[in-house]
Amino acid sequence: MMDASEDELAPEVRSILAAARDRPGGETRVSVDARSFPDAVAAAEAEGRVPLVAEVKPTSPTTEGTRGDDPVELAREMVDGGATALSVLTEPEHFGGSAENLRRVREAVDVPVLRKDFLVSEAQLDAVEADVVLLIARFVGDDLSELLAAARERGFQVLVEVHDRAELARALDAGADIVGVNNRDLAKLDVDLETFESVAPHVPDDVTLLAESGVSTVEDVRRMRAAGADALLVGTAIMDGDVRANTDRFTTAEISE
Numbered sequence: 001m002m003d004a005s006e007d008e009l010a011p012e013v014r015s016i017l018a019a020a021r022d023r024p025g026g027e028t029r030v031s032v033d034a035r036s037f038p039d040a041v042a043a044a045e046a047e048g049r050v051p052l053v054a055e056v057k058p059t060s061p062t063t064e065g066t067r068g069d070d071p072v073e074l075a076r077e078m079v080d081g082g083a084t085a086l087s088v089l090t091e092p093e094h095f096g097g098s099a100e101n102l103r104r105v106r107e108a109v110d111v112p113v114l115r116k117d118f119l120v121s122e123a124q125l126d127a128v129e130a131d132v133v134l135l136i137a138r139f140v141g142d143d144l145s146e147l148l149a150a151a152r153e154r155g156f157q158v159l160v161e162v163h164d165r166a167e168l169a170r171a172l173d174a175g176a177d178i179v180g181v182n183n184r185d186l187a188k189l190d191v192d193l194e195t196f197e198s199v200a201p202h203v204p205d206d207v208t209l210l211a212e213s214g215v216s217t218v219e220d221v222r223r224m225r226a227a228g229a230d231a232l233l234v235g236t237a238i239m240d241g242d243v244r245a246n247t248d249r250f251t252t253a254e255i256s257e
């Protein structure tokens with residue numbers, strides 16, 4: 001999206017976006033046999049676990065240092081800790097990710113895997129197979145419907161990320177059925193859990209709704225669930241320390257009162 005609102009983005013985010021626009025796509029069109037994300041969420045719920053998407057995020061503009069562990073090892077620990085699905089960063093320049101990390105993780109686990117990146121063109125969908133791809137409403141602008149259709153044609157499920165009610169309306173108009181509300185403001189990079197609480201009431205029941213970013217305690221997990229989150233997406237608080245224990249703590253947040 002090339003409009004005035006781009007000036008309002010944090011410098012790091014502008015740099016991420018500039019890099020994303022230059023990134024080439026895959027050479028041949030992918031065709032994915034996707035593992036159902038809504039089914040995985042329902043299964044976790046039926047077992048009394050908090051449906052959690054655990055994120056393999058080696059670093060980020062808001063994290064200090066880089067975690068160099070093998071992403072496959074981290075992914076296995078997350079699944080052992082009860083994660084419903086995984087998110088794997090594929091953005092190389094600001095998040096330490098790669099398409100290869102995603103490919104290896106998806107081969108090693110049997111839960112759905114989300115490709116976390118800043119996709120802005122159809123060809124970029126072909127870089128690697130995943131069960132779910134992310135489209136960020138703010139970044140794809142008027143191309144949302146087209147990219148959503150292009151992704152579905154390839155077999156991907158699509159998570160559309162929004163930050164306010166106006167973006168939610170655009171996501172729903174485009175036909176999004178998995179929506180994530182990002183608590184992180186891409187203009188300031190700060191996190192406010194009230195973002196989810198203010199947008200969630202306007203999301204129809206048949207949409208699978210994720211609360212993204214800034215969940216760092218078991219209290220936060222319960223708070224997002226109380227506000228209507230079908231699932232949570234957690235990166236930093238899982239990557240910090242014992243990945244398996246962290247995942248276990250969050251997925252059992254509703255049993256271990």
Ligand SMILES: O=P(O)(O)OC[C@@H](O)[C@@H](O)c1c[nH]c2ccccc12
Pocket residue numbers: 055057116117118161182212213214215233234235236237
């Ligand atoms: O590390 P956190 O605060 O738990 O956040 C995870 C995830 O929501 C965040 O990494 C994220 C949300 N939307 C994104 C878009 C691209 C890259 C990363 C993200």
